[in-house]
Amino acid sequence: MRADLDIIKDWIPTGGRVLDLGCGDGELLSWLAEHRGVSGYGLEIDPEKIERCLDRGVNVIEQNLDDGLGNFGADTFDVVVMTQSLQALRYPDKVLSEMLRVGKHCIITFPNFGHWRCRVYLGGRGRMPVSDFLPYTWYNTPNIHFCTFEDFERLCGKLDARVMNRLAVDRHHRHGPASRIWPNLFGEIGIYRISGAGFTDHNVAI
DSSP states (O other), X not given: OOHHHHHHGGGSOTTOEEEEETOTTSHHHHHHHHHHXXXXXXXXXXXXXXXXXXXXXXXXXXXXXXXXXXXXXXXXXXXXEEXXXXXXXXXXXXXXXXXXXXXXXXXXXXXXXXXXXXXXHHHHHSSXXXXXXXXXXXXXXXXXXXXXXXXXXXXXXXXXXXXXXXXXXXXXXXXXXXXXXXXXXHOSEEEEEEEETTOOOOSOOO
């Protein structure tokens, strides 16, 4: 399983209902259905990835995330997942608000533009960073809303969302001492578990 999915699978309860936004080929939902008895749906816009979801037996809906989640009622899902898509959305604040509406808990992963390599690249070269992890140039990148951990947590505060768990990991999804102490500087990828103001759950810890 993809490294970030291998981490977040332990944050998803057995037998729960899960909505996976930008589910790709359905790898996470397929594993959860087989090993955790999880049910739910994936949302995806790429026809080839949708076909792979169907081959895996994953319930998938062709849907653009920027169109919102109005086809789902409030608190329909135990967990709503969105991995590596936040920065590619036109309206990330609206999508995050919708995630909190339809799910009791939300799991989000995204690249941290405040990482020290990005700062050095931008400060030293005066150009937008290009790396193995961020391989696109500024004019052809699908990532249109870069943010830092601090930016994301401020947005959570604006939406009255509570950060329940946070992991700041490197590109290999390792969680070291430096990223624990200075996550916004040394974490390349953020892995967050959040909830709306009305939900509490202390069963999962980092």
